[in-house]
Amino acid sequence: MTVPSVPSTEAWRPRARKVVVLASLVALGTVLLAAAIVWTWRHELPDPVASHWSAAGEPDGFMSLEAFALSSVLLVAGCVALFGAIGWSWGTSASTRRTVGAATVWSGAFGATLLLAGTASQRGLDDATQATSPGGALALALVLPLVPAVLAALVVPGDPREPATTPVADDAARVPLAEGERAVWIRRADGVPGLAVGALAIALTAVLAVVLQLWAMLVVPALLAVVLAAMFAFTVRVDASGLTVRSALGWPSTRVPADEIVRADVTRVRPLRDFGGWGWRVGQGGRTGVVLRAGEALEVERTGGRVLVVTVDDAATAAGLLNTVAERTR
Structure with a gap:
């Protein structure tokens, strides 16, 4: 009788590397495309552009368009490197590879949306100090990338079936069951710790959005509530x-x-x-x-x-x- 071979514990590596490479290309391509679009707006934007806003919604940080676009690209590149390292080294299971793929694609779409929305609101301005609060842009940047991220997770294949061919170790604990007996x-x-921290974060972000009248930012505590219930x-x-x-x-x-x-x-x-x-x-x-x-x-x-x-x-x-x-x- 032929005994089936035991599946290799390294068989996951090609699958993980494929996910890392493809997701990284999508993320970097997305933010680079956004940077190219923003560059075509350069004659319509103030110099420097607003790059940061205070809690009161007033611009308090400025930089050249080139530096602003480069910082967005580098932010995405850092996230791609982090998620890529996790998937490349630890992507043994399909759930990990799906998480890595989704997070990588989300980071690229997040950086691209934030760059586009942050600069689009400044087109036609002579002075960046007149730029409006980016609360809506930030909310859009958090929500919109969820669409490609979910799609990325869905297209990552699951693990192939790998039935074990070796017996369960003798020293592994068992629950004795009679022949034909079943148990559930x-x-x-x-x-509790995670729920407490999450509930506090939801309360703080909701209060902050109301106090500053950044109504679009109420999407953040709403998303946090969904994550809390799911996780x-x-x-x-x-x-x-x-x-x-x-x-x-x-x-x-x-x-x-x-x-x-x-x-x-x-x-x-x-x-x-x-x-x-x-x-x-x-x-x-x-x-x-x-x-x-x-x-x-x-x-x-x-x-x-x-x-x-x-x-x-x-x-x-x-x-x-x-x-x-x-x-x-x-």
Whole structure:
């Protein structure tokens, strides 16, 4: 009998590099196109142009058009380099590659929109001190790039099926089940620290927008509220099919099929040190983390060198049941 080969843990690298290269080209191309358009407006713009506004909406920073355009391009280039390094080194899972692709494309569209909107409002002015507050431009720059970012995430292919071909390790914990017996484990995972910080940020940005009468900026706390609902309340389910982690909004979500589980264990998570913060995160080595708090977490190693970590109570039972259902698929 021929035994199937174990999928290479390096098979993800070509897929990750393709996403990084294509997303980087789109992001840099977008902001360079915006810079070229702005350059055609140079005879209609004041010299220097307003590049920064105070909290009261008054221009308080100025620079040449060339410097303003270059700073936008360099900002995007820095974001592209950061996200590219994450995807290039840690893009083991499709969720990470989709996040990297979306974030990279968003940064390019953000820089381009901010550059275009910030200068378009100054066309025809003789003095940049007359430039109006960019609150609407900033709101547009935050929202409009979400469209290409979502499209970028959607076109990134998912991970190919990679069933495990080796047995679950003998030292991995199990939940004993009789032959034919089934079990389901479900827990709610919430992030009090992240919810508290997010709620404070929502309140502060809403108050600031009202006090300064920058009504367009109310889109910021609205977006923060959606992110908060999507990132800090999850349902974690273990059954015969494997592991499912789903946000309260239904997205983001991920599923680990039972036949792709190498082993499951309990681990301890320090959000800042291990994942750089809270929410849906990418940690060292490319681990994907649903990090809602510090402490006990479920760690699932799957084929292809992928690892998923979820902070949830009673992780020991979840790990034992996952090892049992994974063993049954062998």
